[in-house]
């Protein structure tokens with residue numbers, strides 16, 4: 687559904703993505719992990735066409751995204767930090783986004799209701815707390831029935847009740863066969879929501895396999911300990927038990 691082929695991206699002299707190859711299949715939920723600055727957000731923005739790679743190509747649903755915009759309609763994206771015009775009200779923002787998708791009549795408003803945002807439609811964006819802005823971003827990512835969801839630190843800043851609402855929605859859509867790509871530093875959340883682990887280190891894919899395989903490769907039964915082991919290996923650059931982990 688998404689294939690990332692030989693992507694290379696530099697910012698100045700910093701090589702952020704180095705000869706990157708990854709495939710994301712329909713119906714699978716991927717956890718993308720890695721230390722701060724390892725390239726997770728840059729990869730996401732490259733898939734979304736917001737960052738242009740120096741070389742390589744990305745295909746979404748079998749078509750190259752070079753010079754294309756229409757494919758974005760199939761992706762629900764929740765950014766790490768949502769930026770919106772300050773004076774626009776929540777309701778106006780939703781209507782504006784809906785007007786930009788004239789082909790869709792039936793919107794997914796489940797998160798809007800479950801977050802209680804339907805009671806806050808007249809609030810201007812600049813008056814909202816960070817968590818409420820985050821809820822608005824989540825609602826927009828789910829509103830247009832996308833087939834691919836890309837969620838960058840989706841629960842950061844949400845209160846525990848809102849985290850449960852969002853996790854339940856992710857599980858519901860995931861169980862209907864949608865593709866999810868989720869980055870987070872909260873490992874328990876990733877274990878609960880995803881089945882496949884991708885670990886980035888210094889702009890390279892260090893591990894890419896199922897969570898089951900991750901546990902087997904590291905010899906650990908707990909997800910968090912298995913990730914800790916991967917981190918240890920990446921820092922020491924030690925070979926793993928199984929050489930073909932990528």
Ligand SMILES: Nc1ncnc2c1ncn2[C@@H]1O[C@H](COP(=O)(O)OP(=O)(O)OP(=O)(O)O)[C@@H](O)[C@H]1O
Pocket residue numbers: 697700702720721722723724725726727728729
């Ligand atoms: N537009 C940009 N210009 C210059 N450097 C950038 C730009 N965007 C990202 N970088 C750098 O690229 C590297 C990778 O950043 P990126 O945001 O992809 O990391 P990340 O893995 O998502 O990190 P985090 O876990 O902190 O969110 C960082 O060193 C960052 O400073």
